[in-house]
Amino acid sequence: MGMAASESQQYHVLAVDDSIIDRKLIERLLKTSSYQVTTVDSGSKALEFLGLHENDESNPNTLCVSSKINHEVEVNLVITDYCMPGMTGYDLLKKIKESSSLRNIPVVIMSSENVPSRITRCLEEGAEEFFLKPVRKSDLNRLEPHIKRTKLKDQNLETQEKVENSEILHQQQQQQSETNIEQQQQQSETNIEQQQQLLQQGNNNKRKSVEQGISPESDRTRPRYNNGIATLV
Amino acid sequence: MDAMLQLQRQLFDYTSSLFNEGFLDEQFNQLQQLQDESNPDFVVEVVTLFFEDAERLLNELTKALSQESIDFKRLDAHVHQLKGSSSSIGAQRIHRVCISFRNSCEEQNVEGCLKSLQQVKQEYSTVKSKLETLFKMEKQILAAGGSVF
Numbered sequence: 259m260g261m262a263a264s265e266s267q268q269y270h271v272l273a274v275d276d277s278i279i280d281r282k283l284i285e286r287l288l289k290t291s292s293y294q295v296t297t298v299d300s301g302s303k304a305l306e307f308l309g310l311h312e313n314d315e316s317n318p319n320t321l322c323v324s325s326k327i328n329h330e331v332e333v334n335l336v337i338t339d340y341c342m343p344g345m346t347g348y349d350l351l352k353k354i355k356e357s358s359s360l361r362n363i364p365v366v367i368m369s370s371e372n373v374p375s376r377i378t379r380c381l382e383e384g385a386e387e388f389f390l391k392p393v394r395k396s397d398l399n400r401l402e403p404h405i406k407r408t409k410l411k412d413q414n415l416e417t418q419e420k421v422e423n424s425e426i427l428h429q430q431q432q433q434q435s436e437t438n439i440e441q442q443q444q445q446s447e448t449n450i451e452q453q454q455q456l457l458q459q460g461n462n463n464k465r466k467s468v469e470q471g472i473s474p475e476s477d478r479t480r481p482r483y484n485n486g487i488a489t490l491v
Numbered sequence: 492m493d494a495m496l497q498l499q500r501q502l503f504d505y506t507s508s509l510f511n512e513g514f515l516d517e518q519f520n521q522l523q524q525l526q527d528e529s530n531p532d533f534v535v536e537v538v539t540l541f542f543e544d545a546e547r548l549l550n551e552l553t554k555a556l557s558q559e560s561i562d563f564k565r566l567d568a569h570v571h572q573l574k575g576s577s578s579s580i581g582a583q584r585i586h587r588v589c590i591s592f593r594n595s596c597e598e599q600n601v602e603g604c605l606k607s608l609q610q611v612k613q614e615y616s617t618v619k620s621k622l623e624t625l626f627k628m629e630k631q632i633l634a635a636g637g638s639v640f
Contacts, residue, residue, distance in 0.1 A: 277544075277572070277575060277576060277579070278540055278544070279537060279540050279541055279544060279576045279579050279580065280575070280576075280579055282536065282537050282540065283522075283525070283537065283579055286525040286530065286533060287525065290525060290527075341571070370574070370575045370578060391575065391578065391579065392518050392521070392578055392579045392581075394521060395521065395524070395525075
């Protein structure tokens with residue numbers, strides 16, 4: 259397998275399929291690759307699990323995230339069947355990508371039919387991968403880079419906001435000790451909070467990664483944070 | 492111990508014949524690979540779900556095809572589901588019949604649909620009894636303290 263068990267253990271995948279057979283299969287596949295898995299049988303249940311509710315059906319831009327649900331479980335990747343009654347996998351993908359708070363979650367589409375136009379459409383809409391069914395264990399090796407890249411992207415975004423808040427901070431961070439960086443992060447977090455309140459975005463994922471960034475017991479986040487800086491400059 | 496070896500040999504030969512005769516394909520191997528100590532009954536569980544699903548769909552298909560005016564879209568949706576679940580467990584022959592069944596649906600060819608329905612029912616009952624035999628052999632070996640993979 260592409261990654262150590264201890265590493266993927268922390269990643270949580272939401273799998274969506276209307277077929278109970280395929281839910282069983284994808285659940286086992288993911289679990290044997292040491293992912294945490296939640297399965298649901300429809301796109302609307304997936305959105306519910308992600309905490310997305312539609313305030314006004316006539317306007318898709320008024321989607322908002324119920325922070326209560328979303329804060330309880332972080333989803334690192336959504337893998338969904340394409341062909342489902344009601345909301346299709348494509349519809350689900352669109353809803354996720356239209357939501358400011360969910361759009362960073364990588365989405366992978368599965369389909370039993372090899373229809374090129376369908377594949378293109380999904381990839382254009384922001385899907386990371388298109389798996390032909392039945393999904394094999396080897397396909398799952400392709401999930402890990404997307405999860406990691408997204409985590410990195412989240413952190414870059416976070417870094418970018420900090421840089422916008424304070425140019426000096428950016429320069430200082432490269433020279434200062436880690437303890438000092440933590441203090442700076444705490445300061446800039448306050449700035450981000452204010453900014454976010456102004457924008458009223460309620461972006462939980464970003465908030466979450468900020469929290470992870472300053473968490474003292476999490477020694478994994480620091481090198482990644484530095485990676486973020488490196489990519490930026 | 493000789494008896495055990497013989498049972499295991501029989502199981503091996505029987506499984507091979509199911510692959511050689513095209514009843515099962517590589518996906519069934521994949522299913523077996525997902526079975527381990529933490530999930531010792533995984534294959535039986537999934538295949539049992541398949542039996543339930545297939546029987547429900549075969550009933551739906553029979554009903555839909557006995558209507559005076561046939562709803563081909565609905566028919567095709569059922570065949571699509573059966574095609575998907577048969578491919579998920581590696582029931583290759585059913586999967587193949589489903590492909591031509593769907594073509595007949597698209598052409599709105601009632602004769603073709605009826606023929607496919609008969610074929611798929613036949614393939615289903617054959618593979619079901621073959622798989623049940625396979626599981627029985629495995630059970631026998633496990634009960635005698637042997638291993639099956």
